[in-house]
Amino acid sequence: xxxxxxxxxxxTLMYLFLYxxxxxxxxxxxxxxxxxxxWSGFTFRWYRELFQDRTIVAALYNTFTIALLAALIATVIxxxxxxxIHNMSPKAKVFFMNVTYLPVLNPDxxxxxxxxxxxxxxxxxxxxxxxxxxxxxFNIPYVILAVLPKLKQLNPHLEEAALxxxxxxxxxFFKVILPEIMPGVITGALLAFTLSLxxxxxxxFTTGSGINTLSIKIYSMTKLGVSPKINALSxxxxxxxxxxxxxxxxxxxxxxx
Amino acid sequence: xxxxxxxxxxxxWALIFSVIPILLIAIYSFCSRxxxxxxxxxxxxxxxxRFLEPIxxxxxxxxxxxxxQSTIICFLLGxxxxxLIARSDIKKRSLxxxxxxLPLWTNFLLRTxxxxxxxxxxxxxxxxxxxLGIIEEPLKLLYTNGAVLLxxxxxxxxxxxxxxxxxxxxxxxxxxxxAEDLGATSLEVFMKVIFPLSIPGxxxxxxxxxxxxxxxxxxxxxxxxxxxxxxxxxxxxxxxVARNWQFGSSISIIMISMILVCxxxxxxxxxxxxxxx
Numbered sequence: 001x002x003x004x005x006x007x008x009x010x011x012t013l014m015y016l017f018l019y020x021x022x023x024x025x026x027x028x029x030x031x032x033x034x035x036x037x038x039w040s041g042f043t044f045r046w047y048r049e050l051f052q053d054r055t056i057v058a059a060l061y062n063t064f065t066i067a068l069l070a071a072l073i074a075t076v077i078x079x080x081x082x083x084x085i086h087n088m089s090p091k092a093k094v095f096f097m098n099v100t101y102l103p104v105l106n107p108d109x110x111x112x113x114x115x116x117x118x119x120x121x122x123x124x125x126x127x128x129x130x131x132x133x134x135x136x137x138f139n140i141p142y143v144i145l146a147v148l149p150k151l152k153q154l155n156p157h158l159e160e161a162a163l164x165x166x167x168x169x170x171x172x173f174f175k176v177i178l179p180e181i182m183p184g185v186i187t188g189a190l191l192a193f194t195l196s197l198x199x200x201x202x203x204x205f206t207t208g209s210g211i212n213t214l215s216i217k218i219y220s221m222t223k224l225g226v227s228p229k230i231n232a233l234s235x236x237x238x239x240x241x242x243x244x245x246x247x248x249x250x251x252x253x254x255x256x257x
Numbered sequence: 258x259x260x261x262x263x264x265x266x267x268x269x270w271a272l273i274f275s276v277i278p279i280l281l282i283a284i285y286s287f288c289s290r291x292x293x294x295x296x297x298x299x300x301x302x303x304x305x306x307r308f309l310e311p312i313x314x315x316x317x318x319x320x321x322x323x324x325x326q327s328t329i330i331c332f333l334l335g336x337x338x339x340x341l342i343a344r345s346d347i348k349k350r351s352l353x354x355x356x357x358x359l360p361l362w363t364n365f366l367l368r369t370x371x372x373x374x375x376x377x378x379x380x381x382x383x384x385x386x387x388x389l390g391i392i393e394e395p396l397k398l399l400y401t402n403g404a405v406l407l408x409x410x411x412x413x414x415x416x417x418x419x420x421x422x423x424x425x426x427x428x429x430x431x432x433x434x435x436a437e438d439l440g441a442t443s444l445e446v447f448m449k450v451i452f453p454l455s456i457p458g459x460x461x462x463x464x465x466x467x468x469x470x471x472x473x474x475x476x477x478x479x480x481x482x483x484x485x486x487x488x489x490x491x492x493x494x495x496x497x498v499a500r501n502w503q504f505g506s507s508i509s510i511i512m513i514s515m516i517l518v519c520x521x522x523x524x525x526x527x528x529x530x531x532x533x534x
Binding site: 116 | 262263264266267268270271273274275276277278279281282285334337338341351353355356357358359360362363364365366367368370371372373374375377380381411414415468469472473474475479489492493496497502505506509512513516
């Protein structure tokens, strides 16, 4: 009995440790007091102020445009590459999978500074385009990793049957293979969108003056200390991303089962 | 077989945006600096030699110590948790593990910022302690080494729990029963059967916590307030503030080498654990 209570307490404490800070951050975004940590009434004021701040609205717009475009492009490239990797010899497959894991395992700061070095070396102007290229780069591997399991489950005779019945390889891909792997493709796209929305480190190094994403905006605001406006912005981003992840988790489970 | 050619766009993309950038950093780390700070393509060891100066070795030392400390704390907190989750019934298990996966996919910056709200002088913790009458003046919690350590443990704990859980949940239960039938106490079962079998997961977890902990710059930047300079801060500083890309590159290469060594060790254990999903 005592042992069970101890276990229960430990589990509860751990989950409180993980989620209480985020929960309090969200609660405090509704706190009327500007400076003090004590509670002084419920308000939507900080959320109103957020949407009146032009730089924040611009950051919101950039974040969504980049996330959408990066997810779209990464999904196309990633899906095509997954099909290619699936059909490779085992040796080539291992090589490509290692390349795919490179950005997944490399520390974000190294991805950030090395892309910065590349863009400056290529004499690209840092800004929207460089951000987009960077986001596509870190998104592609996740799309590949989401599509590959679906390809493995695919019946290899399906495509042969389509080809035997006179479909061109392109028709066979769009009418037979793609519908079958669609759940993986959509999951990959959602995953890419979420990661892009959420990214700070890579964006921080690859953006230029004047182009902010929400995360970069939040970072520059934290330099001035804690403010209820950052709490509100953080709460919004948190709830959005957690919502997306909830949807994703269910999909990913299905793919791997 | 023609489908192989479909890999060309990705191969090119990966070459340009994943491989060449790293090569560029490697080249810069051996380049000299013009009097105006520009990159001069003549070979030098200076950028690596500079890292051997006491200030920078100190930064390396501090980063490694903090990363080791946070790894140990994550292990001590995370192992029991992984064990408890692995032993819960199947229905609860997936939700419990999902709650550990979710934070990993949310923004590190935001999760670290949440601790700024809690730890600052007018923050929730200080207000709470003052209201209870335990303290009169706010404690200095933010901008300390302790705060950085806390931030690391908070952010990286799931990296420890997940691989250990992955190994423990696949453990062959008949081994435990056999040990019990042969008269082992529950402590003996743990020390002689469960723990040795879970070591691959512990190694994966250790590496997965150590890697981001040693390369972080957000956590030390927000919670250390510029007083805790770690490798990550040094790199960021050299690239964005001091504009000494050659030196920044050499520090990055040193960090990548450390991580490659870790990955080589991890590769041996990849079969048994280390899955993130």
